[in-house]
Amino acid sequence: MALGFRGPVRIRDTSTRLGLRARLIFAFALGALILSIMLAGVTYGLVRENVLRQRETAATQQAFNNARVMRDALRTARGDRSSVLQSLQIAGSRPVLYHRNEWIGIDIETGQYDLPRELRTAVISDGEVARMRYVLRGETRLAVGVPIPAVEAAYFEIVSLQEVDDTLDSLTVALLLAALVTTVAGAGIGAWASRRVLRPLAEVSGAAAAIASGHLDTRLEDLSDPDLAELVESFNHMARALEERIERDARFASDVSHELRSPLTTLSASIEVLQGRRADMPERAQAALDLLVADVQRFQSMVEDLLEISRFDAGAARLDVEPVRIGELVLHAIGTAGAGDVPIELAEDADDLVVPADKRRLVRVLANLLDNAERHAGGATRIAVDRIDGGVRIAVEDAGPGVDPEDRERVFERFSRGSAAGRRGSGGGDGVGLGLALVREHIALHGGTVRVEDRPDGQRGARFVIELPGLVA
Amino acid sequence: MGTRILTVEDDERIRTAVRMALEDEGWIVDEAGSGEDALEAFSRAPADVVLIDLMLPGIDGFELCRSIRRQSDVPVLMVTARADTHDVVAGLEAGADDYVTKPFQPKELSARIRALLRRVRAGDSGSTQMRFGDLELIPEEGVVRREGKEVHLTKTEFRLLCELAATPGRVFSREQLLERVWGYDYFGDGRLVDVHIRRLRTKVEKDPANPRHVLTVRGLGYKLQP
Numbered sequence: 028m029a030l031g032f033r034g035p036v037r038i039r040d041t042s043t044r045l046g047l048r049a050r051l052i053f054a055f056a057l058g059a060l061i062l063s064i065m066l067a068g069v070t071y072g073l074v075r076e077n078v079l080r081q082r083e084t085a086a087t088q089q090a091f092n093n094a095r096v097m098r099d100a101l102r103t104a105r106g107d108r109s110s111v112l113q114s115l116q117i118a119g120s121r122p123v124l125y126h127r128n129e130w131i132g133i134d135i136e137t138g139q140y141d142l143p144r145e146l147r148t149a150v151i152s153d154g155e156v157a158r159m160r161y162v163l164r165g166e167t168r169l170a171v172g173v174p175i176p177a178v179e180a181a182y183f184e185i186v187s188l189q190e191v192d193d194t195l196d197s198l199t200v201a202l203l204l205a206a207l208v209t210t211v212a213g214a215g216i217g218a219w220a221s222r223r224v225l226r227p228l229a230e231v232s233g234a235a236a237a238i239a240s241g242h243l244d245t246r247l248e249d250l251s252d253p254d255l256a257e258l259v260e261s262f263n264h265m266a267r268a269l270e271e272r273i274e275r276d277a278r279f280a281s282d283v284s285h286e287l288r289s290p291l292t293t294l295s296a297s298i299e300v301l302q303g304r305r306a307d308m309p310e311r312a313q314a315a316l317d318l319l320v321a322d323v324q325r326f327q328s329m330v331e332d333l334l335e336i337s338r339f340d341a342g343a344a345r346l347d348v349e350p351v352r353i354g355e356l357v358l359h360a361i362g363t364a365g366a367g368d369v370p371i372e373l374a375e376d377a378d379d380l381v382v383p384a385d386k387r388r389l390v391r392v393l394a395n396l397l398d399n400a401e402r403h404a405g406g407a408t409r410i411a412v413d414r415i416d417g418g419v420r421i422a423v424e425d426a427g428p429g430v431d432p433e434d435r436e437r438v439f440e441r442f443s444r445g446s447a448a449g450r451r452g453s454g455g456g457d458g459v460g461l462g463l464a465l466v467r468e469h470i471a472l473h474g475g476t477v478r479v480e481d482r483p484d485g486q487r488g489a490r491f492v493i494e495l496p497g498l499v500a
Numbered sequence: 501m502g503t504r505i506l507t508v509e510d511d512e513r514i515r516t517a518v519r520m521a522l523e524d525e526g527w528i529v530d531e532a533g534s535g536e537d538a539l540e541a542f543s544r545a546p547a548d549v550v551l552i553d554l555m556l557p558g559i560d561g562f563e564l565c566r567s568i569r570r571q572s573d574v575p576v577l578m579v580t581a582r583a584d585t586h587d588v589v590a591g592l593e594a595g596a597d598d599y600v601t602k603p604f605q606p607k608e609l610s611a612r613i614r615a616l617l618r619r620v621r622a623g624d625s626g627s628t629q630m631r632f633g634d635l636e637l638i639p640e641e642g643v644v645r646r647e648g649k650e651v652h653l654t655k656t657e658f659r660l661l662c663e664l665a666a667t668p669g670r671v672f673s674r675e676q677l678l679e680r681v682w683g684y685d686y687f688g689d690g691r692l693v694d695v696h697i698r699r700l701r702t703k704v705e706k707d708p709a710n711p712r713h714v715l716t717v718r719g720l721g722y723k724l725q726p
């Protein structure tokens with residue numbers, strides 16, 4: 028047998044506060060973010076390197092060409108240096124000439140101070156071709172210097188890299204946007220994947236809920252996924268074991284009660300024989316007989332209650348439905364229960380209040396309610412039968428201590444023992460605490476409801492209300 | 501001669517205790533521990549009422565009931581395990597007149613037996629001959645004839661027919677019939693009436709599936725159509 032009682036076993040909860048679903052989505056999104064940022068970084072670096080190198084190569088090439096033109100011009104002393112410089116200028120670049128300790132620019136703003144000192148030193152003093160990237164007045168620039176020793180000059184060309192910077196900025200924005208989109212898409216995929224992964228779990232939880240609500244034969248369907256087959260198998264195994272155990276318990280209660288009926292029959296008959304001879308007995312024997320009579324009676328009603336409830340558990344309870352005039356039934360039930368002096372208020376059209384019902388069960392219901400009132404509240408004080416929408420309502424009131432709101436569900440439970448429930452649940456004295464539980468079972472079998480509430484007139488006491496559907500119009 | 505009751509019950513202790521309780525009521529009680537013993541005892545000394553526990557070893561209570569019915573219209577009271585099973589209907593269809601459930605109070609048992617005995621004796625008094633189409637009823641003699649041929653009814657079936665025939669065309673509710681025929685107050689089992697009406701129809705109706713005399717009035721009860 029699978030279900031041995033070894034004390035409660037709890038599965039350790041290793042999860043953080045976030046749900047599994049949220050964690051999956053988060054992981055996917057984070058992965059996508061990291062990946063896209065890495066890709067963006069590499070892309071940006073490569074593009075930047077590439078673009079800058081191209082620009083530098085072009086600028087260097089241009090500077091050499093221009094230096095050659097300038098050298099030829101200075102050699103032949105043809106024309107004015109400034110106008111030669113002007114002619115060498117193209118968009119985005121500014122030439123600067125150093126000639127015989129003199130700096131000549133294309134305009135008044137461009138001169139030696141636009142060039143870094145290191146570059147000037149390298150070109151003029153060391154006579155080397157040099158190239159340098161720098162930022163001046165918020166502008167990224169590239170300066171290339173070419174010495175022209177033949178004419179004691181040096182030619183510099185300043186190229187603005189602002190354009191490249193702008194391009195790279197646009198690229199950055201585009202890459203960031205792409206990263207964002209990728210991250211969101213990652214989260215979306217995470218959500219989809221988690222739903223797929225968790226779908227079997229949703230089925231498991233649905234099945235567990237069905238079992239909890241009494242559908243003990245609920246089983247999970249076999250899934251094609253081998254990863255989940257084990258879960259399905261162990262779940263179904265658990266459900267099977269649970270069902271077997273519950274059935275066995277129900278059968279046991281039923282069997283025991285059945286076995287008790289034979290000795291009880293002998294007891295009742297023997298006691299009857301003894302009671303017929305009570306007058307012949309000594310006083311002590313009479314007292315003992317009285318005790319015996321009372322407790323055999325009590326024993327009998329306990330066994331009857333147990334039998335009745337075990338039939339509900341075994342699912343064997345069956346309604347013998349016939350049209351029942353509720354007013355008539357209530358009057359007879361009260362008479363039989365010895366509560367004939369309880370005031371009863373029947374609706375004016377009580378004769379028309381006919382519902383399909385099992386008479387035997389309804390009589391037991393009323394007897395149990397009256398018995399409950401007798402036992403805990405000194406007897407019922409008022410019984411009312413009314414028409415409600417599509418059904419009838421039977422209310423039994425008493426003047427006892429009432430039922431606390433927190434006990435109003437519990438009094439209908441089996442063997443209810445609690446603060447007030449212990450005194451209430453028909454369990455205090457003679458019964459086994461099944462009286463009100465049986466009321467609820469009988470009424471539920473009729474598709475009706477039973478509840479306990481305060482008396483509507485504000486007086487102390489409880490009011491048990493039964494509502495039965497199916498009024499025959 | 502005193503009233504004889506045959507008790508068929510396989511549990512000896514129950515049998516003894518019930519015998520003593522019934523003897524205290526002034527009845528003569530014969531005991532049988534099995535269906536076979538019961539049939540033998542019944543053929544030796546016919547009883548006025550037979551009490552049968554349905555759960556018997558060998559011939560079960562249903563079969564015993566049918567066997568007794570074949571030879572006698574003696575009232576049969578059966579003891580069933582519980583009220584809400586098919587056992588009750590099956591037992592009534594096997595020919596039982598009434599039932600009690602175990603565990604029963606001896607007082608309840610003797611009340612049922614007395615009601616059955618009353619029914620047997622009530623056949624004596626009654627009105628004279630009545631005729632409904634092909635059906636002829638002579639309460640005084642306890643005789644029913646259909647198309648001139650005598651139909652054999654049990655005491656309970658006969659009482660039921662007499663009650664319905666007393667005011668032809670009047671609708672009797674199940675409660676009323678339970679009270680008049682079985683001696684129950686309001687709390688009798690309506691199935692007693694239903695099964696007996698069914699049995700009655702198989703005997704007095706030409707076509708029991710389409711009865712002409714013993715009619716059901718839906719939701720109200722039964723009546724005898726003149």
